[in-house]
Amino acid sequence: MEGRENVQHDNLKNEPFWKGFYTMTAVLGLVLLAFEVLIYRQTIINAYIPISIMLVIGSVTFYFNRQHYKKTYLLTGNFFPFIQNLISWGSLSCYIFMATNYYLADKKTTEYKFSIKEKNSMSGPKGHSDERQPLVTIDYFSFEKKLVFRYVDTDKVNRADSVTVVVRKGGLGFDILDNYNYRHP
Secondary structure (H helix, E strand, C coil): CHHHHHHHHHHCCCHHHHHHHHHHHHHHHHHHHHHHHHHHHCECCCCHHHHHHHHHHHHHHHHHHHHHHHHHHCCCCCHHHHHHHHHHHHHHHHHHHHHHHHHCCCCCEEEEEEEEEEEEEECCCCCCCCCCEEEEEEECCCCEEEEECCHHHHHHHHHCCEEEEEEEECCCCCEEEEEEEEECC
16 A cells, blocks of 8 residues: 555646646637637638548547556546547647638638529527527538528528639638628529
8 A cells, every 4th residue: 555655646746737727728718719610611621631630639639648648647548538639739730721611711702603503500509599590501511511590680691592702812821701692592
């Protein structure tokens, strides 16, 4: 029993610092993930790209960081260290990628008109989930993109047959939705 206490004592040398560090990076990762989702909705990009970035960076940092994380929290499994690295470093790297593309976009805009392939709706924001927001799907140069409109525009979107999309070229080459609106026949 005395040997176990010495091992725990050695592991706890900087425990408050590292536990705080891991907590703060996880919180930061979750906040940046929320911002990344907002940027994703304005970016014309395949979802596999940001997901792959999160998984690759999260897996690489997990490989190098898992032993330290397990010693800090006295864990034996790999689930929590993997999730922590995925949320912290995967989300951070994905946000940096998406934000670089978004904030370094060209100022020059281009306008396109697309037919609406499909109409649907999604639940509204928290507290207004019964106010379903209209959702249209367009074929953006062989890429399926969903555009979300405001609840108050539901009737107008339901009557629309096409949308006008204004885009800018992103800093990393992925188009950014600058503006979009419905068009009536």
